[in-house]
Amino acid sequence: xxxxxxxxxxxxxxxxxxxxINCTYTATGYPSLFWYVQYPGxxxxxxxxxxxxxxxxxxxxxxxxxxxxxxxxxxxxxSVQVSDSAVYFCALIAGDNFNKFYFGSGTKLNVKP
Amino acid sequence: ETGVTQSPTHLIKTRGQQVTLRCSSxxxxxxxxxxxxxxxxxxxxxxxxYREEENGRGNFPPRFSGLQFPxxxxxxxxxxxxxxxxxxxxxxxxxxPSYEQYFGxxxxxxxx
Numbered sequence: 001x002x003x004x005x006x007x008x009x010x011x012x013x014x015x016x017x018x019x020x021i022n023c024t025y026t027a028t029g030y031p032s033l034f035w036y037v038q039y040p041g042x043x044x045x046x047x048x049x050x051x052x053x054x055x056x057x058x059x060x061x062x063x064x065x066x067x068x069x070x071x072x073x074x075x076x077x078x079s080v081q082v083s084d085s086a087v088y089f090c091a092l093i094a095g096d097n098f099n100k101f102y103f104g105s106g107t108k109l110n111v112k113p
Numbered sequence: 114e115t116g117v118t119q120s121p122t123h124l125i126k127t128r129g130q131q132v133t134l135r136c137s138s139x140x141x142x143x144x145x146x147x148x149x150x151x152x153x154x155x156x157x158x159x160x161x162x163y164r165e166e167e168n169g170r171g172n173f174p175p176r177f178s179g180l181q182f183p184x185x186x187x188x189x190x191x192x193x194x195x196x197x198x199x200x201x202x203x204x205x206x207x208x209x210p211s212y213e214q215y216f217g218x219x220x221x222x223x224x225x
Contacts, residue, residue: 004155032212034213034214036214043203043216043217043218043219044156044203044205044214044216045216046213046214046215049213089155089156091155093212095169097168097169098209098212099161099163099168099169100158100161100169100170100171101146101148101156101158101161101171101214102158103148103155103156103157103158104155105153105154105155106153106154106155
């Protein structure tokens with residue numbers, strides 16, 4: 001069945017370090033892919049998305065490229081800030097009518113000054 | 114623009130009881146999805162409602178049921194509560210053809 005697998009955390013980085021959070025997926029058809037973020041004490045919010053192969057989603061300095069050949073959607077940022085500390089979730093939407101959603105288990109990022 | 118709201122914020126129930134959770138979608142959104150998020154885990158998709166009908170369902174038993182009303186608000190009902198039903202229940206709205214989920218703050222359900 002459809003699923004999302006993302007790297008386990010927590011990930012601890014120093015400010016200005018390079019970030020990669022790995023995400024791979026299993027899905028039939030052509031899913032849309034998302035990264036959601038949950039900051040401390042806040043609700044889930046969309047960070048970026050990609051709807052077809054080779055699309056690159058980007059927002060707030062974060063990027064992720066939809067790689068169909070490797071079924072991956074890794075999240076990257078060139079220089080993290082303390083304010084990026086949060087839990088990041090990879091997700092996909094699939095199904096005949098794009099009516100089923102799958103989230104990864106989340107990766108907690110801690111950025112130290 | 115009004116965001117997604119959920120009620121109540123917290124709820125404590127006893128095993129075997131029934132519970133109803135409520136959600137108001139973001140203004141203009143006609144599709145509502147419900148998720149269960151256990152502590153330290155990602156959200157698990159329960160089901161989606163579109164035009165007052167269930168449009169998709171995850172791997173949850175029939176004792177999880179829902180409704181969507183003409184104003185697009187929605188309810189999640191859980192019968193015969195079990196201890197494992199203790200979780201944060203999230204509601205999200207969207208407007209096809211965009212499938213971006215806009216999440217509410219959630220209802221924390223504790224089953225004792």
